[in-house]
Amino acid sequence: MAYNNNPNQTPKRKQVSYNQYEQKPLEEMEKKLMKVYHCGYSQLMKTLVREKAEMLSKTSIWNG
Secondary structure: OOOOOOOOOOOOOOOOOOOOOOHHHHHHHHHHHHHHHOOOHHHHHHHHHHHHHHHHOOOHHHHO
């Protein structure tokens, strides 16, 4: 995977929206996962996306 090492480029940011019913349980799950993975929110999201992509890449869902 290629990483951009250009210090002049600002990182992209994405917001996550929660409805009133899912906010508290999801935030609790995020906190627990951050403890398990020993990382912050941003790194957690990247890690989980990579793990899910690797898992799905072995299936017909990923390859269409």
